[in-house]
Amino acid sequence: xxxxSPAWDRLLQAVGTLTRGxxxxxxxxxxxxxTDLLAECNRHWMTxxxxxxxxxxxxxxxxxxxxxxxxxxxxLLSRARTRxxxxxxxxxxxxxxxxxxxxxxxxxxxxxxQVYGDPASRPMIDADLLVRREHLTAAAAIxxxxxxxxxxxxxxxxxxxxxxxxxxxxxxxxxxxWYPKGPPIELHYDLEARDxxxxxxxxxxxxxxxxxxxxxxxxxxxSPEDTLLHLAIHAAFHHLFAAKLLTLCDVAVA
Numbered sequence: 001x002x003x004x005s006p007a008w009d010r011l012l013q014a015v016g017t018l019t020r021g022x023x024x025x026x027x028x029x030x031x032x033x034x035t036d037l038l039a040e041c042n043r044h045w046m047t048x049x050x051x052x053x054x055x056x057x058x059x060x061x062x063x064x065x066x067x068x069x070x071x072x073x074x075x076l077l078s079r080a081r082t083r084x085x086x087x088x089x090x091x092x093x094x095x096x097x098x099x100x101x102x103x104x105x106x107x108x109x110x111x112x113x114q115v116y117g118d119p120a121s122r123p124m125i126d127a128d129l130l131v132r133r134e135h136l137t138a139a140a141a142i143x144x145x146x147x148x149x150x151x152x153x154x155x156x157x158x159x160x161x162x163x164x165x166x167x168x169x170x171x172x173x174x175x176x177x178w179y180p181k182g183p184p185i186e187l188h189y190d191l192e193a194r195d196x197x198x199x200x201x202x203x204x205x206x207x208x209x210x211x212x213x214x215x216x217x218x219x220x221x222x223s224p225e226d227t228l229l230h231l232a233i234h235a236a237f238h239h240l241f242a243a244k245l246l247t248l249c250d251v252a253v254a
Contacts, residue, residue, distance in 0.1 A: 007036035014050065015245065019252040023057040026050075034067035044245035047074035049121045079120035081183075082112070086215055088146070088182045089127050093217030095142045096131075103139070104130035104209050104220040106188065107234070107250075113214050114221055115254050122253075123246070126176070130188040132206070133167045140174065143185055148177035170195045191230055197237060227254055 010033065013025035029037065041047040051071040054063055063071075089109070096103045105113075108124035116122040131139045166174075172190040179185075191200050209220040222230055231254060235247045 005036070005040075007033065007040040010037055011040045011044070011046065011245065014053075015046065015249055015252070018050065018053045019249065023053050023061060026053070026057070026061050029061075031064045031067070034064050038067050038070045041071070042074060045123050045125075046245055046249065047071055048078040048123060049116075049246075049249065051075040052118060052121045075120060078123050082120045082124065084181075085124060085127070085183045088179060089185070090215035090217055092143060092146055092148075092185070093214060093219055095145070096139065097218050099138060099142060101131060101135045101139055101142070102206075102220060104206070104222060105212070105214060106130055106191075106222070106230070109214065110212075110221045110227070111250055111254065114212055115227075115250075122250075124183060126184045126186055128173075128186050128188055130191070133189045136167055136174065136187065136189055139187055140177075143177050143187065146179075148179045148185055150175040150177055168193075192233060192238065197233070200233075224254070 010025065010029070014023070014037070015025070017023060017025040026037075037050075038047065041050050047070075051074065054061065054068065054071055058068065093103065106128035108122065109127050109129070112119040112122040112124050129139075167189045170193050172193045173186045173188040177185040177187070190202055191197075191205070194200075205222065205226050206220075208223040208226055210223055212219055212221045221227070228251065231247070231251050235241060235243055235251070239247070
């Protein structure tokens with residue numbers, strides 16, 4: 001996702017120390033290097049996370065004013081998006097509770113609310129929710145009842161694609177549900193397609209899942225061991241490591 005560069009090397013060093021609570025990887029940067037680092041952070045969705053450390057160590061690190069404003073702007077934007085996501089997604093989760101549909105919050109929704117100290121420091125691009133296959137149709141109906149649509153962004157000249165609601169062994173989620181200016185929802189019924197990766201113990205994952213609260217809703221999250229395995233599978237198998245640095249930062253923070 002990036003070309004080798006001094007800024008990339010510096011970002012790798014910085015993330016390594018930041019995930020351990022330090023900031024040594026950001027010491028001694030010139031103003032131009034701060035500018036390059038900000039651009040690299042933006043490219044890899046790391047800006048809000050790095051900003052949190054800068055807020056603690058800014059004086060010692062002598063962060064230039066222009067770079068500081070850039071980091072702060074992206075953090076505040078992430079915080080605004082997080083709050084909007086809460087307003088849109090929490091009612092969906094509460095409706096799952098009311099309908100008696102167990103749901104496991106995956107990846108960004110789990111990590112931003114339960115693992116990172118500040119949800120805004122971990123941008124959530126979409127909401128990945130795991131439900132059992134037998135609850136898929138009911139869960140999809142609830143999601144659509146809040147205005148999410150699978151075909152929201154299809155251009156008019158193209159034929160309308162059929163809604164994908166049926167679980168298939170060559171996929172692990174149904175078609176994405178979109179909402180205007182909000183985070184899309186992906187309803188998963190497996191962590192990866194069974195045809196591609198048949199060794200996932202899905203029943204064991206459900207049995208080991210732990211109770212958590214997101215907003216006012218009761219949800220489940222993967223056990224710590226399953227969380228690490230899922231993050232590793234998602235980065236190495238699903239994306240073949242062609243992913244943002246945030247993907248690997250998730251592993252370190254978890």
